[in-house]
Amino acid sequence: MTLNNNINDIAQYMQQIGIKARAASSILAAAETALKNKALNTIADLLIENKEWLKDENNKDLDAGKEKGLTSALLDRLALTDVGIDNMAEGLRQIASLPDPIGSIDNLSYRPSGIQIGQMRVPLGVIGIIYESRPNVTVDAAALCLKSGNSTILRGGSEAIHSNHAISECIQKGLLKVGLPTDSVQVIETTDRVAVGELLRLKDAVDVIIPRGGKGLIERVMKESLIPVIKHLDGICHVYIDDQADLEKAVKVAYNAKTQRYGTCNTMETLLVAERIAEKILPILADKYIDKGVELRGCEKTRAIVSNCKLATESDWGEEYLDAILSIKIVDGLDHAIEHINKYSSQHTDSIITQDYSKARRFLREVDSSSVMVNASTRFADGFEYGLGAEIGISTDKLHARGPVGLEGLTSVKYIVFGDGHIRQ
Amino acid sequence: MTLNNNINDIAQYMQQIGIKARAASSILAAAETALKNKALNTIADLLIENKEWLKDENNKDLDAGKEKGLTSALLDRLALTDVGIDNMAEGLRQIASLPDPIGSIDNLSYRPSGIQIGQMRVPLGVIGIIYESRPNVTVDAAALCLKSGNSTILRGGSEAIHSNHAISECIQKGLLKVGLPTDSVQVIETTDRVAVGELLRLKDAVDVIIPRGGKGLIERVMKESLIPVIKHLDGICHVYIDDQADLEKAVKVAYNAKTQRYGTCNTMETLLVAERIAEKILPILADKYIDKGVELRGCEKTRAIVSNCKLATESDWGEEYLDAILSIKIVDGLDHAIEHINKYSSQHTDSIITQDYSKARRFLREVDSSSVMVNASTRFADGFEYGLGAEIGISTDKLHARGPVGLEGLTSVKYIVFGDGHIRQ
Numbered sequence: 001m002t003l004n005n006n007i008n009d010i011a012q013y014m015q016q017i018g019i020k021a022r023a024a025s026s027i028l029a030a031a032e033t034a035l036k037n038k039a040l041n042t043i044a045d046l047l048i049e050n051k052e053w054l055k056d057e058n059n060k061d062l063d064a065g066k067e068k069g070l071t072s073a074l075l076d077r078l079a080l081t082d083v084g085i086d087n088m089a090e091g092l093r094q095i096a097s098l099p100d101p102i103g104s105i106d107n108l109s110y111r112p113s114g115i116q117i118g119q120m121r122v123p124l125g126v127i128g129i130i131y132e133s134r135p136n137v138t139v140d141a142a143a144l145c146l147k148s149g150n151s152t153i154l155r156g157g158s159e160a161i162h163s164n165h166a167i168s169e170c171i172q173k174g175l176l177k178v179g180l181p182t183d184s185v186q187v188i189e190t191t192d193r194v195a196v197g198e199l200l201r202l203k204d205a206v207d208v209i210i211p212r213g214g215k216g217l218i219e220r221v222m223k224e225s226l227i228p229v230i231k232h233l234d235g236i237c238h239v240y241i242d243d244q245a246d247l248e249k250a251v252k253v254a255y256n257a258k259t260q261r262y263g264t265c266n267t268m269e270t271l272l273v274a275e276r277i278a279e280k281i282l283p284i285l286a287d288k289y290i291d292k293g294v295e296l297r298g299c300e301k302t303r304a305i306v307s308n309c310k311l312a313t314e315s316d317w318g319e320e321y322l323d324a325i326l327s328i329k330i331v332d333g334l335d336h337a338i339e340h341i342n343k344y345s346s347q348h349t350d351s352i353i354t355q356d357y358s359k360a361r362r363f364l365r366e367v368d369s370s371s372v373m374v375n376a377s378t379r380f381a382d383g384f385e386y387g388l389g390a391e392i393g394i395s396t397d398k399l400h401a402r403g404p405v406g407l408e409g410l411t412s413v414k415y416i417v418f419g420d421g422h423i424r425q
Numbered sequence: 426m427t428l429n430n431n432i433n434d435i436a437q438y439m440q441q442i443g444i445k446a447r448a449a450s451s452i453l454a455a456a457e458t459a460l461k462n463k464a465l466n467t468i469a470d471l472l473i474e475n476k477e478w479l480k481d482e483n484n485k486d487l488d489a490g491k492e493k494g495l496t497s498a499l500l501d502r503l504a505l506t507d508v509g510i511d512n513m514a515e516g517l518r519q520i521a522s523l524p525d526p527i528g529s530i531d532n533l534s535y536r537p538s539g540i541q542i543g544q545m546r547v548p549l550g551v552i553g554i555i556y557e558s559r560p561n562v563t564v565d566a567a568a569l570c571l572k573s574g575n576s577t578i579l580r581g582g583s584e585a586i587h588s589n590h591a592i593s594e595c596i597q598k599g600l601l602k603v604g605l606p607t608d609s610v611q612v613i614e615t616t617d618r619v620a621v622g623e624l625l626r627l628k629d630a631v632d633v634i635i636p637r638g639g640k641g642l643i644e645r646v647m648k649e650s651l652i653p654v655i656k657h658l659d660g661i662c663h664v665y666i667d668d669q670a671d672l673e674k675a676v677k678v679a680y681n682a683k684t685q686r687y688g689t690c691n692t693m694e695t696l697l698v699a700e701r702i703a704e705k706i707l708p709i710l711a712d713k714y715i716d717k718g719v720e721l722r723g724c725e726k727t728r729a730i731v732s733n734c735k736l737a738t739e740s741d742w743g744e745e746y747l748d749a750i751l752s753i754k755i756v757d758g759l760d761h762a763i764e765h766i767n768k769y770s771s772q773h774t775d776s777i778i779t780q781d782y783s784k785a786r787r788f789l790r791e792v793d794s795s796s797v798m799v800n801a802s803t804r805f806a807d808g809f810e811y812g813l814g815a816e817i818g819i820s821t822d823k824l825h826a827r828g829p830v831g832l833e834g835l836t837s838v839k840y841i842v843f844g845d846g847h848i849r850q
Contacts, residue, residue, distance in 0.1 A: 111812055145723055257848075260849050365454075366451070366454070374843050374844065374845045375848045376842050380540055399825040402839055403840040414794065415796055419678075419799065422800070423678055
C-alpha cells in the first residue's frame with residue numbers, strides 16, 4: 001500500500017472500499033474462531049518483527065508534526081515507542097484469547113407449536129472507524145472488529161498517516177498469511193477530509209460508524225452520518241454525596257473520581273453534596289482538592305463553606321473540563337440530586353455515596369445514565385474494569401450498545417428456528 | 426380530547442407533545458409493575474364499558490371512508506366490531522400478565538477490583554409510532570410501550586381519526602384513574618401530514634420511531650427521520666429445498682410458507698430448489714400451488730419441468746408479492762442458494778429444508794437474515810410464535826432489535842456498579 005493523496009475521484013474510491021469491505025464481511029462472518037485468532041497472533045508477530053521500520057515510519061509523522069507545531073501532548077499520542085509497539089502486540093494476543101462471541105446460541109427452547117427457537121450471535125457486517133492521530137487505535141479497532149467477524153474501514157488522523165499505513169501493511173500481511181481476505185481491514189489511503197464525508201454516506205456498504213476522538217470530531221460525524229453511529233459526545237459525570245454517606249468512603253471516592261486522571265471521559269466533573277452533610281465533608285474534601293491543585297467552582301452555598309472557591313456559573317454544570325477543575329453544588333437531598341443529574345449529566349456515569357438502602361435503590365433506578373454506581377468511583381466505567389476484555393469505545397446512546405462497548409457491542413443476534421417439517425396452523 | 430385540524434403552528438404543537446412525552450417518561454420509567462398492570466387492566470375495562478360509543482365513533486370513520494371510496498379491504502381493517510373490541514381488551518390483559526422487563530438485573534458479578542457489576546434493563550424513553558388506519562394498533566402499541574415504561578406518541582392513519590380519538594379517551598381515563606401521567610400516551614390530534622414530518626424531527630424528545638404499515642409509509646419515515654427507526658421495509662422470504670430434503674416435509678413446509686396467508690411479511694415469495702431434486706419435487710408442489718390458485722413464475726429450468734408457469738424476470742427475485750404469486754428458481758445447490766438469498770432476500774426470514782446436518786449448520790450461520798430456519802415454515806417468524814408474548818413489529822436491521830420485536834426490544838440496558846468505597850488504582 002502506498003500513500004495516495006492524488007486520488008482523482010474520492011467518491012468513487014470510497015465506494016470501491018465499501019464494496020470490497022462488504023464482500024470481505026461475508027467471508028469473515030463465517031470464518032472459524034481458530035483462523036481469526038491465528039490472524040490476530042500473526043499480526044502481533046509482524047508488529048514485533050517490523051518494530052524498527054514502524055518506528056522509522058512513525059518518525060516521518062513525528063517530524064512533520066513538529067514542523068506543523070503540534071503540542072507535545074499530541075506528539076506524545078502520535079509516538080510509537082518500543083513499549084507502545086509491545087503493548088499493541090500484547091493487545092492483539094489478548095483479543096485472540098477472548099471467547100469468540102460469533103455463532104454462540106442463547107435461549108434455545110421449544111415452543112408449544114413444536115419448533116425450537118433460539119438466538120445466534122452474528123457480526124454487524126462492516127464497521128467504519130474514524131479516529132484521531134493515535135496509531136494504536138488502528139490496531140485495537142482492527143483487532144476487535146476482526147475477532148467479532150466484522151470487516152473494518154479505518155480512517156485515522158492525517159498526522160498519523162505514515163504510521164497507520166505501516167501498521168496497515170503488517171495487518172494486510174497477517175491476513176494474507178492466514179488466508180483471510182485482505183479487504184477485511186482497509187485503511188483509507190488519502191488524508192483528504194472529503195473521504196470522511198464520503199465514508200459517512202456509504203449507508204449500503206457500512207453498518208455502523210464509530211468515531212473516537214474529541215467533541216469536534218464526534219459532532220461532525222453525528223451531523224453528517226447517514227449511517228447509525230455508536231458514540232459518546234462527552235462525559236459530564238457526577239458524584240452525589242448523600243447525607244447518609246459514610247464520610248470516609250465519600251472522601252475516598254470523590255477524591256479518586258476527580259483526581260485519578262483528569263483527561264478521561266469517566267472523570268467526575270461535578271460534585272453534588274447533600275446540604276445536611278456539606279459543612280462536615282466539604283472542608284475536608286476542598287483541602288485535598290486544593291492540595292492537589294484542583295480549581296474549585298461552587299454554588300453560593302458551597303462558597304459559604306469553602307473560601308478558596310470561585311463562583312460557578314450556569315455553564316459550569318454542563319461543562320466537561322477534562323482538567324484539574326471541579327464544580328460543586330449543594331443540593332437539598334436525593335430528589336434534587338437526581339433532578340440535577342438528569343438535567344445536566346451527559347448520561348455517561350454517575351455515582352451516589354450513601355449507606356441508605358432505599359436511596360441507593362432509587363438512585364440506581366432513576367438516574368438515566370449508561371453507568372450508575374453506588375459507593376464506587378466513576379473512574380471504573382471502562383470496558384477493562386467491567387470485564388469486557390477490551391473496549392472500542394463508550395456509548396451514551398440507548399439503542400444497541402450502552403456503556404463501555406466490547407466485542408458484544410460489535411455484534412447482533414438473529415433468530416434461529418429448528419423444525420422437522422413444522423408448519424403454521 | 427377534541428379533534429383539531431385548526432392547529433395554527435404544527436411545529437410548535439408537536440414540540441409541546443414531545444416535551445410532555447419526555448416529562449411523562451421519567452415518571453413512567455420509575456412506575457411500579459403493579460401500577461402499570463392496573464392501568465392496562467383499567468383501560469381494558471373502559472374499552473368494554475364504552476363499546477357502543479367506540480362503535481359509534483368508528484362509524485363516523487367508516488361512513489367517511491365509504492364516501493371517500495376506500496376499498497373493502499381497507500374498510501375491514503378500519504372497522505371496530507364487538508369481537509374486535511373484545512380482542513383489544515384481551516390483548517391489554519395479556520400484556521398486563523407478561524413479566525415486567527424493567528429493572529431486571531442480569532450478569533451481576535464481582536470483578537477483581539472488588540466492584541460488583543451488572544446490567545439493569547431500562548425503558549428507551551419516548552417512542553413515536555406511525556401507522557395506518559388500523560385502530561387496534563393504537564391500543565396494542567400504547568400497551569406495549571406502557572408496560573415497558575416508555576411514553577408514546579401515536580400517529581394513526583387519518584381515516585381512523587375518530588376511532589383513534591375515542592380509544593385515546595379510554596386510555597387517558599385509565600391512566601388518570603390509576604394515577605399515571607396522561608401524557609404517557611398521546612394521540613396526535615391533527616390529521617395534517619405535516620405533523621408526521623415534525624414528529625420525525627423531534628430528535629431531542631423522541632428516542633425511537635416505529636413505523637407500521639406499507640412500503641410507502643416506511644420509505645417516507647426512513648427518508649425523513651432524524652430519529653433512529655425500528656422497521657422492516659419488506660419481507661422477501663425464501664424456502665430452499667435442498668437435494669437432501671425429506672420430500673414429505675419439503676412439500677408440507679413449502680406449501681404452508683406460501684399459502685397459509687398471502688398478505689403477511691413472513692410469507693415465502695421465492696422458492697429455491699436444488700437441481701438434483703427438482704424433477705422429483707416440483708411437479709408435486711406445482712400441482713398443489715395451482716390447485717390453490719397460486720400463479721407460478723419460474724426460471725427457464727423450472728419451466729422445463731412445470732408447464733403451467735410464466736417466465737420469471739430479474740425483477741421477480743426482488744419483489745414482495747403479498748399475493749397468490751410465487752417465483753421459483755432452480756439452483757445448483759447450497760452455495761448457489763445462499764448466494765441468491767444473500768443477494769435478493771430482504772433479510773427477513775429464510776428457511777432450508779434438508780436432512781443433511783452440515784448443510785443445515787452452514788445455512789444457519791451464513792444466511793444473513795433476522796430469522797433463519799431449518800425444516801420449518803417461514804410463517805413462524807412472529808412475536809407470538811416466538812414466545813415474546815406480544816409484538817410491536819419486526820426489525821430487519823441489525824442494530825438494536827432484530828427479528829420480531831416484543832417488550833424487550835422497547836428497552837435498553839444500563840450498567841450498574843456496587844462498591845463499598847471502591848476507588849480506581
